[in-house]
Amino acid sequence: MKFAVLVFPGSNCDIDCYKAVEEVLGEPVDYVWHTATDLSAYDCILVPGGFSYGDYLRCGAISRFAPVMAEVAKAAEQGKYVLGICNGFQILTEAGLLPGTLLRNTSLKFLCHDVVLRVENNDNPFTVDYEQGEEITIPIAHGEGNYYCDEATLESLKANNQIIFTYASNPNGSLSNIAGISNERGNVVGMMPHPERAVNTLLGSEDGKRMFTSILKAWRDQHDAATIR
Structure with a gap:
């Protein structure tokens, strides 16, 4: 399974994502610059956190126009796996690959600490190695992790089981305590917390490892099924 880690001017979690794939999975992984126009070689695309283009205008508002994002949209349409983390989540919402938007934290402060998440949907390629609940x-x-959408979108997220993670104790004001969501198909996931920073007990937690093992398991199951057919 081949992973791409996108790199925008201002990305600062690209190395974390690369090292997580390398350490946890040992699968091939490449850095891919934001001007790339071909992602066909990759099975999973990671859109990392950071401050792409300095977070000018709105977070992710400039990055969504980068050439590589047209390829991300194409990959998502083909059913490939896409994970946006923090600024990556913001970019995916700006690009229309996920519904809703991310607003300033209600505290108007940058938050940097561990949080407890509840797994709301373990029937997703990125969460199959977790237990429901x-x-x-x-x-x-x-600083801008406050998830918001209109009422109709929220009802749709709930009805389609697109809420992947919620906060046990809401740190930023997110609607319905939402920490991560998926598209309707389930192959595109965005989340504000950083699983790539929780893959080793030396980092304080290894609870993020199973997001990476989940996607590899899901890909292998899909690949094996295709091979049998």
């Missing part, structure tokens, strides 16, 4: 510890580091 399990609580896990993952760090956050954001």
Whole structure:
């Protein structure tokens, strides 16, 4: 399974994502610059956190126009796996690959600490190695992590089981305590907490490891099924 870690001017969690794939999975992984126009070689695309383009205008508002994002949209349409973390989540909402938006934290402060998440949907490629309702510890580091959408979108997220993670104790004002969501198909996930920073007990938690093992398991199951057919 081949992973791409996108790199925008201002990304600062690209190395974390790269090292998580390398350490946890040992699968091939490449850095891919934001001007790339071909992602066909990759099975999973990681859109990392940071401050892409300095977070000018709105977080992710400039990055969504980068050439590589057209390829991310194409990959998502093909059913490939896409994970946006923190600023990556913001970019995916700006690009229309996920519904809703991320607003300033209600405290108007940058937050950087561990949080407890509840797994709301373990029937997703990124969460199959978790238990439904399990609580896990993952760090956050954001100033604009307050998830918001209109009432109709929220009802749709609930009806389609697109809410992947919620906060056990809401740190930023997110609607319905939402910490991570998916698209309707389930192959695109965005979340504000950083699973790539929780893959080793030396980092304070290894609860993020199973997001990476989950996606590899899901890909292998899909690949094996295709091979049998």
